[in-house]
Amino acid sequence: MIRLKNIHRDFQVGDQSVHALDDINLQITAGEYVSVMGPSGSGKSTLLNLIGILDHASSGQYFLNDQNVTDMDEQQESRARNQHIGFVFQSFHLIPRLTAAENIELPLVLAGMPPNQRKHRVDEAMQSLGLIDRAHHTPDQLSGGQRQRVAIARATITEPSVILADEPTGNLDQKSGIEVIDTLEALNDKGITLIVVTHDPQLGKRSPRSLGMVDGRIESDESA
Amino acid sequence: MISSDIIFYGWQSLKGYRARTLLMLLAMSISVASVLLLTALGEGARRYVNNEFSSLGTNLIIVIPGRNETSGVGLSSMMGVTPRDLTLEDARALTRHRAVTRIAPLNVGAVEASWQNRKREITLLGSTHDLLPLRHWELDAGQFLPDLDWDRATPVCVIGKKIRDELFGAHAALGQWIRLGQNRYRVIGIMASEGRSIGMDVQETVIIPVASAQALLNTPSLFRIMIETKSRATMQGVIDFTVDTLRERHHGEEDVTVITQDAVLQTFDNILATLTYAVAGIAAISLVVAGILIMNVMLVAVSQRIAEIGLLKALGASRRKILLLILTEAMLLSLLGAAIGFIIGMTGSWGIRIALPEFEAYPPLWAMLASLLVALVTGLLFSLLPARKAARLDPVNALQGH
Ligand SMILES: Nc1ncnc2c1ncn2[C@@H]1O[C@H](COP(=O)(O)OP(=O)(O)OP(=O)(O)O)[C@@H](O)[C@H]1O
Numbered sequence: 001m002i003r004l005k006n007i008h009r010d011f012q013v014g015d016q017s018v019h020a021l022d023d024i025n026l027q028i029t030a031g032e033y034v035s036v037m038g039p040s041g042s043g044k045s046t047l048l049n050l051i052g053i054l055d056h057a058s059s060g061q062y063f064l065n066d067q068n069v070t071d072m073d074e075q076q077e078s079r080a081r082n083q084h085i086g087f088v089f090q091s092f093h094l095i096p097r098l099t100a101a102e103n104i105e106l107p108l109v110l111a112g113m114p115p116n117q118r119k120h121r122v123d124e125a126m127q128s129l130g131l132i133d134r135a136h137h138t139p140d141q142l143s144g145g146q147r148q149r150v151a152i153a154r155a156t157i158t159e160p161s162v163i164l165a166d167e168p169t170g171n172l173d174q175k176s177g178i179e180v181i182d183t184l185e186a187l188n189d190k191g192i193t194l195i196v197v198t199h200d201p202q203l204g205k206r207s208p209r210s211l212g213m214v215d216g217r218i219e220s221d222e223s224a
Numbered sequence: 225m226i227s228s229d230i231i232f233y234g235w236q237s238l239k240g241y242r243a244r245t246l247l248m249l250l251a252m253s254i255s256v257a258s259v260l261l262l263t264a265l266g267e268g269a270r271r272y273v274n275n276e277f278s279s280l281g282t283n284l285i286i287v288i289p290g291r292n293e294t295s296g297v298g299l300s301s302m303m304g305v306t307p308r309d310l311t312l313e314d315a316r317a318l319t320r321h322r323a324v325t326r327i328a329p330l331n332v333g334a335v336e337a338s339w340q341n342r343k344r345e346i347t348l349l350g351s352t353h354d355l356l357p358l359r360h361w362e363l364d365a366g367q368f369l370p371d372l373d374w375d376r377a378t379p380v381c382v383i384g385k386k387i388r389d390e391l392f393g394a395h396a397a398l399g400q401w402i403r404l405g406q407n408r409y410r411v412i413g414i415m416a417s418e419g420r421s422i423g424m425d426v427q428e429t430v431i432i433p434v435a436s437a438q439a440l441l442n443t444p445s446l447f448r449i450m451i452e453t454k455s456r457a458t459m460q461g462v463i464d465f466t467v468d469t470l471r472e473r474h475h476g477e478e479d480v481t482v483i484t485q486d487a488v489l490q491t492f493d494n495i496l497a498t499l500t501y502a503v504a505g506i507a508a509i510s511l512v513v514a515g516i517l518i519m520n521v522m523l524v525a526v527s528q529r530i531a532e533i534g535l536l537k538a539l540g541a542s543r544r545k546i547l548l549l550i551l552t553e554a555m556l557l558s559l560l561g562a563a564i565g566f567i568i569g570m571t572g573s574w575g576i577r578i579a580l581p582e583f584e585a586y587p588p589l590w591a592m593l594a595s596l597l598v599a600l601v602t603g604l605l606f607s608l609l610p611a612r613k614a615a616r617l618d619p620v621n622a623l624q625g626h
């Protein structure tokens with residue numbers, strides 16, 4: 001489902017070139033649960049952004065659901081992000097002036113879905129994530145764990161094929177961190193592909209497949 | 225994305241940044257309101273002058289002593305600076321023209337009027353029987369000056385309503401004798417309150433035969449000669465005749481100014497229309513300033529919301545969509561500001577009309593349309609730059625807030 005071939009990503013910093021990704025070859029099939037670990041600056045986020053089509057490779061090819069992402073124009077990229085990818089960020093990235101429900105429905109709004117169809121979907125997502133009584137609260141009225149669950153609901157609302165989570169528990173205490181991971185794993189159980197970047201070896205061990213990155217390269221690829 | 229959602233998003237962010245929004249609304253609405261108010265004032269002034277001069281009468285020629293270099297109305301002619309006297313004989317000479325239907329020599333002065341022990345300063349007007357129909361004035365009671373030889377100084381007077389009220393109060397005024405200066409005059413008529421014209425309120429005037437006024441004011445010279453012609457077409461002929469006749473009578477010297485109501489009206493109309501356009505232009509500049517303010521505030525708004533724009537991109541908003549969202553937000557702001565300004569402007573000009581009833585301060589239609597249009601166009605134009613800046617943000621960097 002995700003196929004990366006000889007992917008390089010260089011950043012030009014002054015007259016120096018940083019190889020954030022150095023000849024990445026990677027294949028992830030639908031429904032997999034993959035954790036990505038590695039020291040700071042090893043290129044984990046860069047890899048995730050590339051998979052999420054937020055960033056572009058300097059060279060190499062990327063296929064998502066057998067579509068060549070490298071060939072897409074900006075409009076197609078946006079649509080692919082909207083339909084196939086759900087992001088969960090360390091810092092939640094909720095819009096503070098919108099309620100939980102409004103934040104969750106945002107991808108559907110951007111997709112142009114009419115309000116009456118959205119309502120049903122949003123209700124369902126909030127129900128399954130235990131957020132139904134928080135629907136009309138704004139983010140600042142929610143706990144960290146609740147915020148991240150709102151973000152997860154938002155990431156899944158378009159029924160994407162893959163969820164990309166970059167240190168989703170980084171801003172949470174241990175208990176809500178575990179809850180969030182449980183939520184993500186439950187989604188994976190239902191068949192959604194899950195890729196989680198984490199610094200926490202405990203969390204890393206929970207996934208069937210684990211990638212270890214060093215200096216922009218995948219040094220280890222272990223399956224339990 | 226459907227349009228109601230686009231508007232909702234814009235509305236939400238306007239509500240989210242309240243202080244910013246209110247400031248911009250203020251700038252926008254003040255600009256629009258000032259366009260409306262200033263043009264309403266200009267238009268009001270134009271109508272006022274128009275009405276004042278229209279009330280002079282129709283097909284009217286006015287002879288003023290003194291030569292005005294630039295033809296038309298000048299200050300000296302309006303103030304009646306007199307190099308050589310204009311006399312009753314001059315006026316009489318002008319009656320010879322066939323097209324002259326009415327003629328009213330005019331004398332003006334300020335004297336004290338008294339009845340029993342009540343006194344007040346009044347404007348004294350010396351004229352003839354023809355003045356009333358010539359000026360389209362109306363009587364409230366009694367009759368106007370009798371149609372007699374101009375040289376006869378009959379001791380009668382016609383008084384304005386206000387003077388009647390102040391001198392006579394509840395007493396009947398008709399038939400009473402009032403004292404003007406050294407002489408006594410019998411009240412034979414009361415003017416209706418309507419007649420108004422530049423610098424002269426009929427309500428506060430006392431009109432007596434011209435010969436009486438000359439005696440009372442002790443001067444043979446006239447203030448004006450007013451001539452009514454048969455038709456518009458005959459006016460030029462009468463003007464030429466007037467100028468020729470008076471030159472002849474004044475030993476070859478052309479020392480009078482002849483103006484027509486049309487000329488005066490046209491001059492004022494032009495001046496005031498130009499003035500209205502000018503103030504509208506100045507106010508429109510304030511709209512452009514408001515537009516620049518919108519640009520700055522939208523730029524700040526975009527930089528405040530970089531992470532949010534990054535998020536929208538991550539959730540699948542294309543560049544075009546981001547552009548649309550930011551432009552919509554700016555348009556909502558301009559629209560709202562323009563609407564508020566419109567209401568303030570309309571209410572303000574209504575207030576002016578209430579405060580100054582003779583001043584018909586209606587903002588002209590072109591000003592209403594132009595102010596709204598300029599508000600929207602500047603709002604749109606000046607938010608293009610911030611919107612493009614937002615649309616071009618790199619999503620990864622934007623999500624990190626830079
Ligand atoms: N926009 C950029 N400009 C320049 N260099 C960049 C940029 N983004 C990333 N890099 C560099 O690329 C390398 C990989 O960065 P990346 O953010 O992917 O690391 P990471 O593994 O996610 O680290 P962390 O665990 O700290 O989040 C780093 O050396 C970083 O400095």
Ligand SMILES: [Mg+2]
Binds near residue numbers: 044045046
């Ligand atoms: Mg990272």
